[in-house]
Amino acid sequence: MNKYGVLFVCTGNICRSPTAEGVFRHYAAQQGLSGHLHIDSAGTHGYHVGEPPDSRAIAAALARGVDMNDLRARKFSPADYGDFDLILAMDSGHHNIITRQIPNDARAQVALFMDYAPQAGSRDVPDPYYGGTAEFEYALDLVEQGVQGLIDHVRQQVESHANS
Numbered sequence: 380m381n382k383y384g385v386l387f388v389c390t391g392n393i394c395r396s397p398t399a400e401g402v403f404r405h406y407a408a409q410q411g412l413s414g415h416l417h418i419d420s421a422g423t424h425g426y427h428v429g430e431p432p433d434s435r436a437i438a439a440a441l442a443r444g445v446d447m448n449d450l451r452a453r454k455f456s457p458a459d460y461g462d463f464d465l466i467l468a469m470d471s472g473h474h475n476i477i478t479r480q481i482p483n484d485a486r487a488q489v490a491l492f493m494d495y496a497p498q499a500g501s502r503d504v505p506d507p508y509y510g511g512t513a514e515f516e517y518a519l520d521l522v523e524q525g526v527q528g529l530i531d532h533v534r535q536q537v538e539s540h541a542n543s
Contacts, residue, residue: 384417384463392422392452395469397432401447425454460485467492470503495528
């Protein structure tokens with residue numbers, strides 16, 4: 380079975396994008412979609428390759444029932460354009476980087492993650508790295524809103540793939 384691939388991208392892959400990956404995995408499992416999806420995250424820069432998410436991101440997510448302890452940072456690769464159906468940038472800077480590099484034969488659609496939560500009033504998930512608990516909680520709030528909208532979109536894509 381061909382799985383629908385979703386990739387979340389931020390700068391170092393230790394705060395925002397692994398949080399989105401963890402929350403999306405959690406919601407997808409609750410919706411019975413896990414078996415139909417290939418979910419991952421990456422960073423535009425290789426600062427933290429192989430490292431777990433920031434301990435503050437792990438703690439904030441765990442307090443809401445999302446375990447991200449098994450995730451490890453990796454750098455975004457040109458192969459990702461062919462390996463995923465949807466590449467979601469956590470902010471406009473990441474979107475610009477990813478869009479500039481997109482090859483002509485890319486399978487993936489590139490979008491801003493927060494476009495799936497227009498009601499949130501923000502197109503970017505701000506980087507909480509240099510902040511404290513409040514910044515990580517706010518980023519998680521935005522991620523949860525984005526994931527809720529994304530789940531509806533992905534469910535439609537999975538059903539479309541199943542019927543084709």
